[in-house]
Amino acid sequence: MAVLTLENVAKKIGSRWIVEDLNMTVEPAEVYGFLGPNGAGKTTTIRMIVGLARPTKGVIRIDGHDVQRECAAALRNIGAIVENPETYKYLSGRENLIHYARLNGLDVGRRNRKIDEVVDIVGLTGRIHEKVKRYSLGMRQRLGVAQALLGDPKLLVLDEPTNGLDPAGMREFRELMRRLAQEGMSVFVSSHLLGEIQLMCDRVAIVKNGRVIAEERVNELVENAAGGIRIAVGQPEPAVAALQSAGRHASVDRDGFIRVTAKRDEVPDVIRRLVNANIDIYGVEQGRDSLEEMFLQLTEEDAQSMQSAVSAAAGEGPANA
Structure with missing residues (x-):
């Protein structure tokens, strides 16, 4: 059974459709990329997935549970970082995790074991007792992932997690996501960084103007780009x-x-x-062998189609030139 399913999901704000007719599935133990330019509807989609926004129409299921009708059961299976990890900079990394473990309802014995486990997973063992204000951006991102893992989620949802990271930080983060997937966790990660998605993900959906314009395995997209x-x-x-x-x-x-x-x-x-x-x-x-080339081809064709439709509606055909 798919860990995450979106069926005809749409979101309208005022008179504008921010997201339209999204259909996606995330399978167990895969890293799924949600790729698109800024303003494509990625964060709005993630906010609907984690229950922070209600779809105008459509159904979102996490591990088979409807996010709207069975909210508690659905969100029990998810860990998320939406936009930026929330941390208290005047506390140490471990003190932050203790705070969030309490919010997750973990008792003292289990809390300490779980904190040690997630700290080891994200590679912060040697720095976890330092104040967060001394952490680099990459370390804060890893602490955010540790926080999201406290509840043993089946699905980890991350919104633009590599923003601002240097190349070394991106590589560390990418390796962490791959390791989590190898251990059985599903990861849904949004980004506008095409190269990172290509290196990190098993499958990818390319979204533009709130619509998915392509969804394939990354290696198949690359083969098509190079074909x-x-x-x-x-x-x-x-x-x-x-x-x-x-x-x-x-x-x-x-x-x-x-x-x-x-x-x-x-x-x-x-x-x-x-x-x-x-x-x-x-x-x-x-042909250039990259997901970026495929992405540019798809979005340019989409933009050209839209422009042709606009021109036709305005009566700008050859006879009117």
Whole structure:
């Protein structure tokens, strides 16, 4: 059974839909990335997941429990950091955890054992007795994760957890998330940092303007991003037309190259078709192998579709140019 399920979830504030028709599942022991630019609806979605906001429509379930109808049972299975970890800087790291363990209802004996356990998990054993005001941002983030783990959650929800971290801090955090998943915990992490999501997550949903525009395993997204070639040609538009007439998906990218969806064994056919169309070819290279490239392609296509719809509605077709 999925640890987290969103079914047709939407949130409207005033006349604006912040989130629309989200459908997602997070499976046991996986790191699930929720990827999108700032303002895409990520934090609003997380606030609905953790019960801080009510969906306008749709159902959210945690470990099978409806967050709205069975709130206590659902939230018993979740640990979360929404936006920033809340800590008392004048207290030590351990004193902070004692405070939150009490709020979780842990008795003294179990409380001490659990604190020692989560401190070891997040790698703060040597610094846990220091005041939090002396902690680096990365250490405060790890203390926040320790706090979220006190209740033995099945699902850990994190909102932009690597914001402000240096490269070493990001790497430590990424390794921690992978270790938690290997030990059986599910992690739902939102971010606009594409490279971090690529390295950290098993699956990813790409969200734009409150809608999921793609959801796949990260390795499949990367393979799709790399499943093409970039060709430097003398006449980009005629080259694209020649390939599209042959049933190929081709377009002109931001650098003036043409980008063609083709597997390795299909590349010779692409080149022959361009040569037969009298297109000058200056270079061929593999498509850039990154989730960022796929993300930019998806969001640019989405933006172009929206602009076309707006233009059509405004009567800005060729006849009116």
